[in-house]
Amino acid sequence: MHLHKYEKIWLGFGVFALIVFLSVVGVSAFHQGHTPSGGHMTIDPENVRGTAPFDEPGVHQREDGSYEVVIIAKAFGYEPSEIQVPVGEEVTFTVTSEDVVHSFSIVETNVNMMVVPGQVNHKTHTFSEEGSYLIVCNEYCGSGHHFMSTEIEVIGQ
Amino acid sequence: MEKKNQPQPSLKGTFISVMAVGIFIVLMWVSIYLLYIARL
Amino acid sequence: MKDAMISVKDRKLALTNIGVAYAAFLIGTLCGLLQVFIRNDALTLPGWLDYYQVLTAHGLLLAIVFTTFFIFAFFHSGISRTLGDFSPKVRGWNWAGFWVTLIGTMLVVVMIVAGQASVLYTFYAPLQAHGLFYVGLALFVIGTWIQGFALIAHYLKWKKQHKGELSPLFAFMTIATIILWVIACLGVVATVLFQFIPWAFGWTNGINVELSRSLFWYFGHPLVYFWLLPAYMAWYVVVPKIIGGRVFSDSLARLSFVLFILFSIPVGFHHQLTEPGIASFWKFLQTVLTFMVIIPSLMTAFSMFATFEMRGRELGGRGLFGWVSKLPWKDVRFTSIFIAMLFFIPGGAGGIINASFQMNEVIHNTLWVVGHFHITVGTPVAMTFFGLTFWLVPYLSGRRFTKSLQRMAFLQIATWSVGMLLMSTAQHLLGLLGAPRRTAYTGYQHDSALAWFDGVLSNHVTMAVGGSILFLSAILLIYIVVQLWWLAPKSDENSYVTFPIATSDTSATPAFLENWKLWIGIAIVLIAVAYTIPLSDMIQHAPPGSGRFQTW
Ligand code: HEM
Ligand SMILES: [Cu+2]
Ligand SMILES: [Cu+2]
Numbered sequence: 001m002h003l004h005k006y007e008k009i010w011l012g013f014g015v016f017a018l019i020v021f022l023s024v025v026g027v028s029a030f031h032q033g034h035t036p037s038g039g040h041m042t043i044d045p046e047n048v049r050g051t052a053p054f055d056e057p058g059v060h061q062r063e064d065g066s067y068e069v070v071i072i073a074k075a076f077g078y079e080p081s082e083i084q085v086p087v088g089e090e091v092t093f094t095v096t097s098e099d100v101v102h103s104f105s106i107v108e109t110n111v112n113m114m115v116v117p118g119q120v121n122h123k124t125h126t127f128s129e130e131g132s133y134l135i136v137c138n139e140y141c142g143s144g145h146h147f148m149s150t151e152i153e154v155i156g157q
Numbered sequence: 158m159e160k161k162n163q164p165q166p167s168l169k170g171t172f173i174s175v176m177a178v179g180i181f182i183v184l185m186w187v188s189i190y191l192l193y194i195a196r197l
Numbered sequence: 198m199k200d201a202m203i204s205v206k207d208r209k210l211a212l213t214n215i216g217v218a219y220a221a222f223l224i225g226t227l228c229g230l231l232q233v234f235i236r237n238d239a240l241t242l243p244g245w246l247d248y249y250q251v252l253t254a255h256g257l258l259l260a261i262v263f264t265t266f267f268i269f270a271f272f273h274s275g276i277s278r279t280l281g282d283f284s285p286k287v288r289g290w291n292w293a294g295f296w297v298t299l300i301g302t303m304l305v306v307v308m309i310v311a312g313q314a315s316v317l318y319t320f321y322a323p324l325q326a327h328g329l330f331y332v333g334l335a336l337f338v339i340g341t342w343i344q345g346f347a348l349i350a351h352y353l354k355w356k357k358q359h360k361g362e363l364s365p366l367f368a369f370m371t372i373a374t375i376i377l378w379v380i381a382c383l384g385v386v387a388t389v390l391f392q393f394i395p396w397a398f399g400w401t402n403g404i405n406v407e408l409s410r411s412l413f414w415y416f417g418h419p420l421v422y423f424w425l426l427p428a429y430m431a432w433y434v435v436v437p438k439i440i441g442g443r444v445f446s447d448s449l450a451r452l453s454f455v456l457f458i459l460f461s462i463p464v465g466f467h468h469q470l471t472e473p474g475i476a477s478f479w480k481f482l483q484t485v486l487t488f489m490v491i492i493p494s495l496m497t498a499f500s501m502f503a504t505f506e507m508r509g510r511e512l513g514g515r516g517l518f519g520w521v522s523k524l525p526w527k528d529v530r531f532t533s534i535f536i537a538m539l540f541f542i543p544g545g546a547g548g549i550i551n552a553s554f555q556m557n558e559v560i561h562n563t564l565w566v567v568g569h570f571h572i573t574v575g576t577p578v579a580m581t582f583f584g585l586t587f588w589l590v591p592y593l594s595g596r597r598f599t600k601s602l603q604r605m606a607f608l609q610i611a612t613w614s615v616g617m618l619l620m621s622t623a624q625h626l627l628g629l630l631g632a633p634r635r636t637a638y639t640g641y642q643h644d645s646a647l648a649w650f651d652g653v654l655s656n657h658v659t660m661a662v663g664g665s666i667l668f669l670s671a672i673l674l675i676y677i678v679v680q681l682w683w684l685a686p687k688s689d690e691n692s693y694v695t696f697p698i699a700t701s702d703t704s705a706t707p708a709f710l711e712n713w714k715l716w717i718g719i720a721i722v723l724i725a726v727a728y729t730i731p732l733s734d735m736i737q738h739a740p741p742g743s744g745r746f747q748t749w
Contacts, residue, residue, distance in 0.1 A: 166503075170520060171503045175499050182545070182546040
């Protein structure tokens, strides 16, 4: 097998770029904590409300001062339907589904979580600006999928 | 083999073209990465 | 010279496959037209038809049915052309496979039309379609396997008669693609047979949702390479002949296909980057493997430009880019595929972004993704197939691709390009603004959402304009196909259409490239490394299964 000189340079450049891309996202993910949303807790999808923390959906302040927002997604809405969190504080979203697959996606942020029945998903985010953010379900969940949305109020302290 | 002695074909245009593709890929990737950072 | 013509019986087999492909194409693109209008609130469907029913049909008919039937038509005719006519037995099995695939398709379509399967082409559990929908999917896959194995049998017979020879490049690539397809389908077959069918018919009660998703995407990513590789075959083997050139490097072409077998399967988690149930480590490992599969595409980019430059220089092109003007731009068989390649540049670049681990959160399940696959499968692959259609149909039907039809073909690819440019640009930008995919009209009363109907390019209306042009283009293509199949003047001794196969110099190609056992073995090892632990975790730590939901 014979490679033309230019092809060697091209492949060298390409592979180098790919390594740089991977290193950048890898370091950012594993050293700075920016992994995509995920979780390893499972839950009985038929007994979501009987299982902590989903027995109390809503915004909770933790001992260390950060916030947890516990959310149940279901066809075709979210519980609680009104969410308020303070600006500049670390907020962890904890979500699961009572029925089919949904998503919990806050428009114009990196919070874009799949909500899978039987699984609990987490994502930590700090809002840097006050205001009302749109939340949509962007995974097909049935005839009312395009109505499945809510808002989150980020308020000053 | 006889091939080895032949000069390599001129592929300057090819080289510039693929490098342009490569730079396009890098630019597009960087812009979305910056968007990701801006939305952190 | 007529020796390049394949037997009438093989032609009929290939043509019938093309017929099904374009029937699906017609209905599928009509669905696409409805979608772009519904999405910007310009159209409301009658009560008996639902947006998601239409979208299920669109996804399945175009991404699965159109592509698969066309691909097999291309394989049948190309294998018959390069390895010789099929024996009655091989042909018989190919027909059998065709019918099973078709029956599967019909079953799926009937269930969608009956409103029993509005689950989209990904059919994510625990949405539950009618059991027969899944039976149809299984039949579809089995039918393609029968055809695939019939082609492999034909190839093995050729190998036996040509001991020690490398197979022709076209045949090599076909076999590589079939191997990829068979290994890939194992995942979807497993979830459909062992999870969905027993559950949908009520024999079992719960389904392990995360496992079914992972098995689906084990199949779902190589699926895109099953579409792409036949297009690459056209680029590597057909296009050089059309422009009067040669294959740039036989060994590199084969090597790139081998790399696709190795690296296109253990990567499905890059579709599941934002979901729970898979540890970040495994997501990242599969991200790295995903980046490996970019390399053969970088090689392909170089080979394509090099083929063009060498031919252009042969024809007297000088300077850095003088060769460009020497290429046969007036030949629509070439120009169509060239444009298809250009679309793959942003398509591939977008794919790298999508796969870049946490960056996936920016675009996941937004309209960006829709824009992305319309400039990967929807144009580079589909328009390559259009470019093949222009000569393959008359080649098979024994008619002529007349001057007036050629002009129409130019109009067809021009409109497809413009329409797709508008639609996919709008979709990419809307996606960055957060607009979700897979939704009917989204009337969210929020400034962020109102902006999706307000921009110049980032606007649902732009998307609809593009979609309308695309649909016109689709109709034009159907017209051309009908002409080339039944109505255009018959060809004679001097005017018959050929099946372009470029010569490929195998003198420097090492024989181990055709050692399939080796490559399949390595592929299985890579799959085992990437999947064994995360999948067994999903099974061992499975939550109670999910029930059946019909939320449409
Ligand atoms: C007339 C031409 C076409 C138009 C107007 C069109 C339009 C659309 C639109 C607007 C969507 C997004 C719908 C949504 O997410 O709500 C979509 C989805 C899709 N399109 Fe197309 N499209 C066309 C051709 C094609 C072709 C040729 C292919 C593939 C060969 C294709 C494959 C797909 C797939 C796989 C989906 C995703 C379905 C899903 O999310 O389940 N489309 N199309
Ligand atoms: Cu939903
Ligand atoms: Cu993929």
